Amino acid sequence: MHHYHTVGVGAGPANLSLAALFESAAPHQIALLERRPGPAWHPDLLLSGVRMQTSWLKDLVSFVDPCHRLSFLNYMVTTGRAWGLLNAQFDFIPRQEYAQYLRWASERLGCIQYDTDIDRISFDGGFAYHAGGEVVATSDHLVLGLGSKPYAPPELAGVLGDRAFFPEELTARLPQLDPAEPIAVVGGGQTGAESVLELLGRGFTRISWLGRRPWFQPMDDSPPGNDFYRPAYVRFLQDVPQETRRRLVDDHVLTGDAITPGTLRAIFQANYDGMLRHGEYPVTLYPERDVVTAEADGDGLTLHAVSPVGREEHRLAHAVLATGRQPAEPPLDPELRERIELDDAGELMVESDYSLRWKGPDGHRIFALNRSRHTHGIPDANLTLLPVRSATVINSLFEREIFTIRDTSVSTRWKVA
Numbered sequence: 141m142h143h144y145h146t147v148g149v150g151a152g153p154a155n156l157s158l159a160a161l162f163e164s165a166a167p168h169q170i171a172l173l174e175r176r177p178g179p180a181w182h183p184d185l186l187l188s189g190v191r192m193q194t195s196w197l198k199d200l201v202s203f204v205d206p207c208h209r210l211s212f213l214n215y216m217v218t219t220g221r222a223w224g225l226l227n228a229q230f231d232f233i234p235r236q237e238y239a240q241y242l243r244w245a246s247e248r249l250g251c252i253q254y255d256t257d258i259d260r261i262s263f264d265g266g267f268a269y270h271a272g273g274e275v276v277a278t279s280d281h282l283v284l285g286l287g288s289k290p291y292a293p294p295e296l297a298g299v300l301g302d303r304a305f306f307p308e309e310l311t312a313r314l315p316q317l318d319p320a321e322p323i324a325v326v327g328g329g330q331t332g333a334e335s336v337l338e339l340l341g342r343g344f345t346r347i348s349w350l351g352r353r354p355w356f357q358p359m360d361d362s363p364p365g366n367d368f369y370r371p372a373y374v375r376f377l378q379d380v381p382q383e384t385r386r387r388l389v390d391d392h393v394l395t396g397d398a399i400t401p402g403t404l405r406a407i408f409q410a411n412y413d414g415m416l417r418h419g420e421y422p423v424t425l426y427p428e429r430d431v432v433t434a435e436a437d438g439d440g441l442t443l444h445a446v447s448p449v450g451r452e453e454h455r456l457a458h459a460v461l462a463t464g465r466q467p468a469e470p471p472l473d474p475e476l477r478e479r480i481e482l483d484d485a486g487e488l489m490v491e492s493d494y495s496l497r498w499k500g501p502d503g504h505r506i507f508a509l510n511r512s513r514h515t516h517g518i519p520d521a522n523l524t525l526l527p528v529r530s531a532t533v534i535n536s537l538f539e540r541e542i543f544t545i546r547d548t549s550v551s552t553r554w555k556v557a
């Protein structure tokens with residue numbers, strides 16, 4: 141068992157970026173503990189042909205350290221694929237490519253311990269990481285990079301099982317599903333849309349797509365929408381009172397939690413092709429439907445939905461519940477949990493440098509990545525500002541400006557000084 145300066149729990153993009161930039165600050169002093177058996181990025185959601193929602197420039201390191209050895213460009217050039225990718229002229233690159241980039245970077249980092257499911261983090265003069273009853277590492281500082289897990293609201297969670305399942309299970313379930321039987325996708329976000337596209341591609345002809353929003357809304361990837369995804373805006377947010385900040389961030393939801401226009405076009409075009417082939421549209425869209433209850437029986441399941449003009453029932457063989465994600469619960473020992481401050485909503489209090497407020501001795505800090513949507517904005521759950529967040533954490537940990545975060549050329553004024 142080894143003692144580290146810093147341990148990151150989870151080896152998703154958040155902590156990979158941190159570990160990559162740690163190389164310049166304190167080589168060999170960070171370890172990442174990861175429950176998966178090897179490098180993987182949302183592997184169960186790598187459905188056919190899925191694309192990134194963000195530019196390939198938004199890699200683990202470049203916006204802070206463009207000469208870093210783990211840049212996406214270095215990956216493309218050294219794997220011999222740069223020209224192929226360039227000439228394929230993707231608007232957004234395949235998600236498979238980004239997943240392979242993360243694998244490539246993970247293999248080069250050499251600080252990741254796989255097959256290590258941390259079930260308890262305790263503190264006794266230092267952080268101790270427990271897996272299967274053993275302490276596998278200790279550290280001075282802790283960085284939580286646990287990501288999220290699929291979520292079903294309580295009114296739908298009861299039907300999860302044979303008849304209803306999360307999109308993560310879709311690929312494994314497909315061989316047992318009959319494409320001629322009716323199937324629903326519940327959820328009007330990107331994962332719901334990708335599930336619909338997958339079913340279309342697999343020849344399903346009776347797909348019902350239900351979403352809460354008034355229409356299946358595209359992501360706002362416009363220049364002003366993207367202005368929320370930059371260090372200058374995150375800095376601005378830090379000085380805004382909490383309640384106002386919450387409202388502002390909630391108003392930005394369509395810049396992140398919505399469907400890429402390319403995916404919507406692909407669905408509408410495949411649906412039209414399907415109509416020409418079969419005489420009927422394989423996908424029926426049901427916008428503005430709130431699925432309020434569901435029950436499953438031996439033959440199928442029934443979804444009860446509320447629309448602006450009344451209640452309706454949808455009888456199906458199966459349903460894919462693409463009803464969102466929620467943060468993974470940190471496996472903190474109760475004593476350690478007690479010492480961490482929560483806000484009025486019971487959420488972790490994340491400071492502007494991503495540290496948590498906790499009652500611990502000097503020299504031992506806790507940081508949480510991808511847990512501060514309401515303090516740092518929508519990009520916190522996104523790849524855009526990964527290196528900026530990592531640089532902020534490292535500068536704070538080492539109490540000096542190891543990385544300079546530059547974003548001074550801004551034409552938007554969110555407040556007048």
Ligand SMILES: Cc1cc2nc3c(=O)[nH]c(=O)nc-3n(C[C@H](O)[C@H](O)[C@H](O)COP(=O)(O)OP(=O)(O)OC[C@H]3O[C@@H](n4cnc5c(N)ncnc54)[C@H](O)[C@@H]3O)c2cc1C
Pocket residue numbers: 149150151152153154155173174175176181182185191192193194256257258259285286287288331468471509510521522523524
């Ligand atoms: C399908 C999908 C596609 C996305 N595409 C984009 C995109 O194109 N652009 C964009 O900006 N954002 C995208 N996002 C949003 C976001 O960028 C990703 O979810 C990203 O993976 C978040 O990184 P993370 O490291 O915080 O979490 P994760 O990637 O979820 O990584 C967390 C890691 O922690 C591990 N872990 C959790 N608990 C433990 C434990 N107790 N012990 C050990 N290990 C543990 C998990 O196994 C996992 O590997 C996407 C999200 C999804 C779900």
